[in-house]
Amino acid sequence: MLSRTAESLYWTGRYMERADFLARILEAAVRLAALPARDGAAATAWASAIASAGVSGAFAASARTPNEKSVREYLAFAPDNMSSIKACITSARTNARSVRTALTIELWEAINGAYNGLAELGEPTRRDDFVRYLEFVKGVSLAFEGASSRTMLRNDAYWFLRLGGAIERADNTARLLDVKYHLLLPAGERVGGQLDYFQWTTLLREVSALTAYRWVYRESVRPWLVADLLVLNRQMPRSLASCQGMIVSYLDKLATDYGRRGPAQRIASARLTQFNETNIEDIFQSGLHEYILTFLSENNGLASAIHDQYLV
Amino acid sequence: MRIRIDHETRYGYARAARFIVQSLRLTPRSTEGQQVRDWRIETDVDTRLRRSEDAFGNIVHTLYTERPTDSLMVRVTGEVATVNTGGVLKGTPERLSPLVFLRSTPLTQADADMRAFAAEIGEGQPLDRLHRLMGAINESVAFMVGSTTVDHTAAEAFAQKQGVCQDHAQIFIACARRMGIPARYVSGHLHRSDGVINQDAAHAWAEGWVEDLGWIGFDPANGICPTEHYVRVATGLDALGSSPIRGTSYGGGRETMTVALRVRQMQQNQQQQQRQGWS
Amino acid sequence: MSGTTGSGTVRKSYRTLARWLESAPPDLLQSRSRQAELFFRRMGVTFAVYGDVESNERLIPFDVVPRIIGAAEWNELERGLKQRVSAINAFLKDIYGAQECIKAGIVPADLIFTNPHYRPEMQGRRPPGDIWTHISGVDLVRTGEDGFLVLEDNVRTPSGVSYMLENREMMMRLFPDLFAEHRIRPVETYTDMLLASLRASAPAHAGSDPKLVVLTPGPFNSAYYEHSFLADKLGVELVEGGDLFVNDDIVFMRTTEGPQRVDVIYRRIDDEFLDPLTFRPDSAVGIPGLMSAYMAGNVTLSNAVGTGVADDKAVYTYMPDIIRFFSGGDPILGNVPTWRCREPEALKEVLSKLDQLVVKEVGGSGGYGMLVGPASTKAEIEDFRAKLIADPDDFIAQPTLALSTAPTLDSGGGLSPRHVDLRPFVLSSPRGVQVAPGGLTRVALKPGSLVVNSSQGGGTKDTWVLDD
Incomplete structure (x- = not known):
């Protein structure tokens, strides 16, 4: 397969995943901001949304202050944000269009439908319209996943598409968790207090894991258990360990198809082994934040190894 | 005259260039007027050089780098023994019809002013007309370092009435072709009789085609025909076609280039000293 | 019927x-x-x-x-x-x-x-x-x-x-x-x-199983559809300039399995854009060094x-x-039947009945720089007459068919x-x-x-x- 084709598929996967993530962050922020709490809780919720999206620098540089209007607009469709929901869907479509022959009609229609649907929805300002907008985006990613898993041949085209999604998802989950730990709780709020509790449940909701949490732990929501769920639990499809497992399996499929393993496979396998040997107590001992920073940088390292090995 | 040339071109890349491809027209060939001795091309990173000859008779090396690099140095050194042929070129392989050199290129298009200028040269024997053309350009276009860039067309340089040797040569070519005389661009080196050895850039002049005589060199920047002080390296339809290095890089980003050129005469006694030194 | x-x-x-x-x-x-x-x-x-x-x-x-x-x-x-x-x-x-x-x-x-x-x-x-x-x-x-x-x-x-x-x-x-x-x-x-x-x-080096590709300027070209159609029917890759590179006078395609040698390029790119090192230096759709590989017979x-x-x-x-x-x-x-306006006799004849002829610019295409005599106004014909007299070499003329x-x-x-x-x-x-x-x-x-x-x-x- 042409490297350019693989690259477009990989980025289609990444952008679609990211659009979904942004929609989930915004949904959580809307919910948190609506919570009756001390002054500043709402503002903190919006600032955290920006931080989770990893665009704090660009946001600040754009001379905006974080509030409901500015953050919603910035993360969803601001023309000066190159990684807004709209920009991600547009980039996904541009990438997909350049490799149309490698996609099934169903998959193309899911992506193109997302693009056309967003154009029709415009830039809603009313809160209920905006929530519908976010629901549409989440629906789009389900359609995308469904179309790819139900219609695509299981060959390198499919593996690259999924690989992009898995790399992006790992990055997103890690960032989400980190923001909750370090930014979210406004000054004066008690750890373990009502707001703290609400924030944790919202975080779980954000990644569609509130019910899963109760099934797995049968306990009220506790930070270290949430971290355990999102970092180490292999049953949880968004956990870092799950993402890592998916990355390894897609890279293995590629290695089998091509009959050759390379640096990307070696790096990915080594990281997966680390997951198997780690427990949540160790992670907290040495600091969750530090753990996540390391994870993010290794994830980036793996992404560039994939890039060097296949996409240039 | 024995002329020693040391021509170094350095490229710097903003990001490491994964891969560089260059087309080098840096190697002179022997003619009746010049005999090339121990000519070498060296680079400071691992490269592959493929030698070929283009349809214009130039010796071309295609350079490929092997590994990512953020800089590249290409150095040519060598010695050429020259004699004065009065500007007449002999002993080159000429594969192309002289008529090919009547076509204009984007860099050598004559605009209305240049056409009027060419018309003033008048009629007569082609050789006389070319001499008159060289004189007229030498008088009316001032030599001014920095007044133009390599991308300037003949017409742009002519309009501002100043330029460097590349512009003089291209104006000459554009006008000569307009006058119905085939003309071509020559890149090469000039040994300066004022004793200056370090030069900022290589030299350039032109050649015009005269039936029965063949190609004759004209250096409108200096107003003379090439002598034994000239080393002819490459020729083409214009400056672009005969440029010493044309290249691209993959992923290198912005590129900077610096040239260091030394052209000097090897004295008889120097050569003897060297020989003694070797023995 | x-x-x-x-x-x-x-x-x-x-x-x-x-x-x-x-x-x-x-x-x-x-x-x-x-x-x-x-x-x-x-x-x-x-x-x-x-x-x-x-x-x-x-x-x-x-x-x-x-x-x-x-x-x-x-x-x-x-x-x-x-x-x-x-x-x-x-x-x-x-x-x-x-x-x-x-x-x-x-x-x-x-x-x-x-x-x-x-x-x-x-x-x-x-x-x-x-x-x-x-x-x-x-x-x-x-x-x-x-x-x-x-x-x-x-x-x-x-x-x-x-x-x-x-x-x-x-x-x-x-x-x-x-x-x-x-x-x-x-x-x-x-x-x-x-x-x-x-x-x-x-x-000759390619042996019995040469590697073919179709080279397109890209999706913005008006014939892109045909390029991809042909690549598909031929069962070969549709490549853009950036998918190919030349090393050591050999053309390679960038693939997920590493560089793959290319032997035949069905190119749908004009000469001038093929190689920025030989032709137009501003070509963004070409492959630097392609002409070296071509000249080397590779x-x-x-x-x-x-x-x-x-x-x-x-x-x-x-x-x-x-x-x-x-x-x-x-x-x-x-x-x-065609008159070559570069020939004085032909030019004379063409000028005498411009209103009946189609006159085409030699280097023109797609209907540009063309006079359709019977469909033109007097002023258009006179305009064209002037152009024709100024540069007869640039034109041919044909009867309206x-x-x-x-x-x-x-x-x-x-x-x-x-x-x-x-x-x-x-x-x-x-x-x-x-x-x-x-x-x-x-x-x-x-x-x-x-x-x-x-x-x-x-x-x-x-x-x-x-x-x-």
Whole structure:
């Protein structure tokens, strides 16, 4: 397969995943901001949304202050944000269009439908319209996943598409968790207090894991258990360990198809082994934040190894 | 005259260039007027050089780098023994019809002013007309370092009435072709009789085609025909076609280039000293 | 129906169709035409796989009435095409080689050497197998009963073959019964022929399994759809300049399994954009070093570099003499009579009847820089007269042609005569010259119009070559 084709598929996967993530962050922020709490809780919720999206620098540089209007607009469709929901869907479509022959009609229609649907929805300002907008985006990613898993041949085209999604998802989950730990709780709020509790449940909701949490732990929501769920639990499809497992399996499929393993496979396998040997107590001992920073940088390292090995 | 040339071109890349491809027209060939001795091309990173000859008779090396690099140095050194042929070129392989050199290129298009200028040269024997053309350009276009860039067309340089040797040569070519005389661009080196050895850039002049005589060199920047002080390296339809290095890089980003050129005469006694030194 | 001979009888090749139509319900053609539109729209989804959904490219009107050419007539046409394309190949080999035809005074030297499509870089070079124009499209018009005349040769990167193939597929869906009543030669074999032809033209080193690619300038090119269509049918990669690179004078393709050597490039990029180190330095769609690899004999470019010198409008006028010179016989296919304005006598004649002639700029294409005398105002004609006098070398002139017509579905649901031309596709390889039995028929859909260009109300038809 042409490297350019693989690259477009990989980025289609990444952008679609990211659009979904942004929609989930915004949904959580809307919910948190609506919570009756001390002054500043709402503002903190919006600032955290920006931080989770990893665009704090660009946001600040754009001379905006974080509030409901500015953050919603910035993360969803601001023309000066190159990684807004709209920009991600547009980039996904541009990438997909350049490799149309490698996609099934169903998959193309899911992506193109997302693009056309967003154009029709415009830039809603009313809160209920905006929530519908976010629901549409989440629906789009389900359609995308469904179309790819139900219609695509299981060959390198499919593996690259999924690989992009898995790399992006790992990055997103890690960032989400980190923001909750370090930014979210406004000054004066008690750890373990009502707001703290609400924030944790919202975080779980954000990644569609509130019910899963109760099934797995049968306990009220506790930070270290949430971290355990999102970092180490292999049953949880968004956990870092799950993402890592998916990355390894897609890279293995590629290695089998091509009959050759390379640096990307070696790096990915080594990281997966680390997951198997780690427990949540160790992670907290040495600091969750530090753990996540390391994870993010290794994830980036793996992404560039994939890039060097296949996409240039 | 024995002329020693040391021509170094350095490229710097903003990001490491994964891969560089260059087309080098840096190697002179022997003619009746010049005999090339121990000519070498060296680079400071691992490269592959493929030698070929283009349809214009130039010796071309295609350079490929092997590994990512953020800089590249290409150095040519060598010695050429020259004699004065009065500007007449002999002993080159000429594969192309002289008529090919009547076509204009984007860099050598004559605009209305240049056409009027060419018309003033008048009629007569082609050789006389070319001499008159060289004189007229030498008088009316001032030599001014920095007044133009390599991308300037003949017409742009002519309009501002100043330029460097590349512009003089291209104006000459554009006008000569307009006058119905085939003309071509020559890149090469000039040994300066004022004793200056370090030069900022290589030299350039032109050649015009005269039936029965063949190609004759004209250096409108200096107003003379090439002598034994000239080393002819490459020729083409214009400056672009005969440029010493044309290249691209993959992923290198912005590129900077610096040239260091030394052209000097090897004295008889120097050569003897060297020989003694070797023995 | 039309498709008639001058005397009003139905041309023999159309008799079966005429009978069939007589017994068919009156609105049959209209309903099939609507069906075709539906099919195309639905396939539009499929087609859109290749191009941009928003582009209207595929919406070129399709006429459901086939253009039918009888076997005897086609055989003669095919002989003529083979003769002409073989001569063009020999001409190119000669121009870039010994230049005998110039020495013999067949074509003027200045016409060749000052021609912008003559590539000095190719002088003294021989492409693998001595094949220059692997793929040729020859534009033909019928101006009377006695066969076809050549309007234009296309030996750079001729396009339109995808329409030939798709129109046939559409017709087979729409009129399976009509196909059963005719013996129509298949055009579907074109891509197999092309594949075999390109493989046979590979450099010697490539062995029995040369690696082929189709090179496109990218999705923004107006013919991108055809590029991807052909790559798909050939079963090879569709690459852009950035997908290829040259190292050590060898062309490689960037793939997920590492660099893969490329042996044959069916390029749909003009010469000037192929290699920024040799041609236009601002080309963003080319491959740096490609010409070095080509000169080293390590890759086949199809068509070869420099073929444009043979399909230039000025060189066209010499084609009958060129054919005589290289084939030793008279041309089977004639040229449309043409005045070379570079010749004083011809210029005089042209200037005397500008209002009746079509005058074309030698280097122009796509209808630009052209005067259609009968359709122009006095002022336009006088403007053009001045241009012509200033630079006579730049122009040729032709009579306004009485193009033949073919029966075409009109807006009222009946059949009316409409003017048509024909572009068959000719493949050359070291194994010989082949013609696909059919071609692209373009039709001027407006009554009386001579303009078949799709941008100006032209459409296409399927072209049937009968087998008996």
